[in-house]
Amino acid sequence: MRCLLLLCLLFTCAQSQALDRFKVEGYLLPNGLQVLMKPGDERGHVAIRLVVGVGFDDFPCNQRELPHLLEHLLFSGIDGSGEGGLEERMQALGGEWNAFTSDSDTTFVIEAPAANQRKVLDLLLEVVTQTHIDQKALDISRRIVEREDGGHYSHLQRWLDKQGVGHAASDQLATELGLKCSERSPVRDMTLEQVEAVRKDWYAPNNMTLIIVGGLDKLMPAYLERTWASLAAIKPTDHPDIPVTLHSALYERNLTHGWLGDGAKLHWFFPEPALDDQVPDAALDLVQVYMEWALYKELRLDHELSYGPWSQREALGDTGLLSLNADLDRADVDRARTLVANMIARLKKDGLEGATFERLRQAAISRQAWSVQGNSQLADFYWNALPTYEKGRFEDPTRSLKKVTLAQADAAMRQVFASRGYVRIEQPLLSYDQLYSLIVAGAVLLVLLLLGWATWRLKHR
Numbered sequence: 001m002r003c004l005l006l007l008c009l010l011f012t013c014a015q016s017q018a019l020d021r022f023k024v025e026g027y028l029l030p031n032g033l034q035v036l037m038k039p040g041d042e043r044g045h046v047a048i049r050l051v052v053g054v055g056f057d058d059f060p061c062n063q064r065e066l067p068h069l070l071e072h073l074l075f076s077g078i079d080g081s082g083e084g085g086l087e088e089r090m091q092a093l094g095g096e097w098n099a100f101t102s103d104s105d106t107t108f109v110i111e112a113p114a115a116n117q118r119k120v121l122d123l124l125l126e127v128v129t130q131t132h133i134d135q136k137a138l139d140i141s142r143r144i145v146e147r148e149d150g151g152h153y154s155h156l157q158r159w160l161d162k163q164g165v166g167h168a169a170s171d172q173l174a175t176e177l178g179l180k181c182s183e184r185s186p187v188r189d190m191t192l193e194q195v196e197a198v199r200k201d202w203y204a205p206n207n208m209t210l211i212i213v214g215g216l217d218k219l220m221p222a223y224l225e226r227t228w229a230s231l232a233a234i235k236p237t238d239h240p241d242i243p244v245t246l247h248s249a250l251y252e253r254n255l256t257h258g259w260l261g262d263g264a265k266l267h268w269f270f271p272e273p274a275l276d277d278q279v280p281d282a283a284l285d286l287v288q289v290y291m292e293w294a295l296y297k298e299l300r301l302d303h304e305l306s307y308g309p310w311s312q313r314e315a316l317g318d319t320g321l322l323s324l325n326a327d328l329d330r331a332d333v334d335r336a337r338t339l340v341a342n343m344i345a346r347l348k349k350d351g352l353e354g355a356t357f358e359r360l361r362q363a364a365i366s367r368q369a370w371s372v373q374g375n376s377q378l379a380d381f382y383w384n385a386l387p388t389y390e391k392g393r394f395e396d397p398t399r400s401l402k403k404v405t406l407a408q409a410d411a412a413m414r415q416v417f418a419s420r421g422y423v424r425i426e427q428p429l430l431s432y433d434q435l436y437s438l439i440v441a442g443a444v445l446l447v448l449l450l451l452g453w454a455t456w457r458l459k460h461r
């Protein structure tokens with residue numbers, strides 16, 4: 001009987017631990033490094049994320065690529081064996097790694113066998129502290145970053161960037177609104193001194209968070225005290241303010257994307273309003289979900305114009321944009337646009353439909369329960385939700401979803417659609433019909449020229 005009781009207790013314990021993924025053990029090492037540890041379901045594996053609080057937004061436009069360049073440089077090698085030798089060491093530990101630079105952070109992402117987690121962390125610490133960066137490594141990394149950015153930055157590319165050719169529609173709008181840089185930052189001119197300065201000013205323990213999820217080593221806290229705690233803290237650099245002045249943008253623009261094709265994309269962007277204190281931000285999440293369904297009904301089910309229309313929320317600087325998007329035939333763009341405009345007008349008149357809202361909200365809440373699976377996804381969730389971590393807990397997104405009332409979502413929807421928004425239509429330079437007409441016109445012109453030339457020759461013989 002006691003055995004059974006113990007078993008029951010163990011089972012409920014394990015289950016509640018597995019269910020409460022928002023509760024995470026966290027503490028600061030004496031040097032300010034934040035450590036978050038969570039036992040995961042897969043015990044043979046650990047997912048490690050080292051989040052360094054430096055990203056593109058910490059630099060002016062002409063230096064934005066600096067943290068990205070440094071991220072690449074940190075993989076150039078610790079000793080004489082270079083990049084290859086470093087990779088071999090990670091392979092020998094059975095792990096894999098990668099790194100990403102975003103607007104707000106630079107993150108090292110590692111998946112490794114649980115048995116080697118301390119050795120893997122040793123290697124990561126070496127990478128952060130011991131990597132010697134020289135001119136040769138800088139040249140190689142500059143070329144890689146340039147290639148990732150779409151090749152060498154020619155004068156033509158610079159001019160095209162300014163015209164908004166070939167940019168994703170939201171990037172183009174963000175540039176026009178003054179929320180994004182209009183030109184790429186010239187990686188070619190970046191120097192060793194600049195890169196080292198980024199490392200010195202930002203790669204400090206009090207600007208880092210180490211997340212470990214999975215089969216945790218019992219000795220981990222003692223290990224971290226011995227190793228990572230030896231990193232010296234610095235006086236942190238403040239993150240610069242993101243510009244808030246919005247420039248005015250054209251209401252409507254056509255963007256050229258590719259050379260030839262009959263497809264097109266319609267994007268309709270609406271700046272998100274600042275909501276009342278009582279209305280949670282999740283109200284806008286629910287407006288977005290509602291609009292995705294409304295678009296699907298209107299454009300796919302009722303009129304068969306678009307296979308997978310979608311709606312999206314994006315943060316650009318400190319401004320949020322909610323967009324309605326559809327992949328279309330070029331010939332259907334105007335019709336789809338009128339349909340979407342009428343749909344918005346109907347929503348503003350009648351409001352959100354109660355039963356649909358409730359169904360979509362329940363689905364969004366349910367999705368939260370199953371959408372994050374396994375150690376790696378959990379680690380990624382913590383990485384993205386870091387700003388919400390407080391007193392040993394991450395914010396549970398379902399709580400705010402549950403709080404939103406129909407009236408609040410309805411009010412948010414009306415505020416979003418109070419503005420006219422910005423329409424961006426992406427399509428290739430020429431449709432097949434246009435190309436065909438051009439070829440025919442060219443052929444006719446050629447025949448006429450030949451005839452003229454032949455007549456002239458006959459007359460002047």
Ligand SMILES: [Zn+2]
Binds near residue numbers: 068072148
């Ligand atoms: Zn890169």
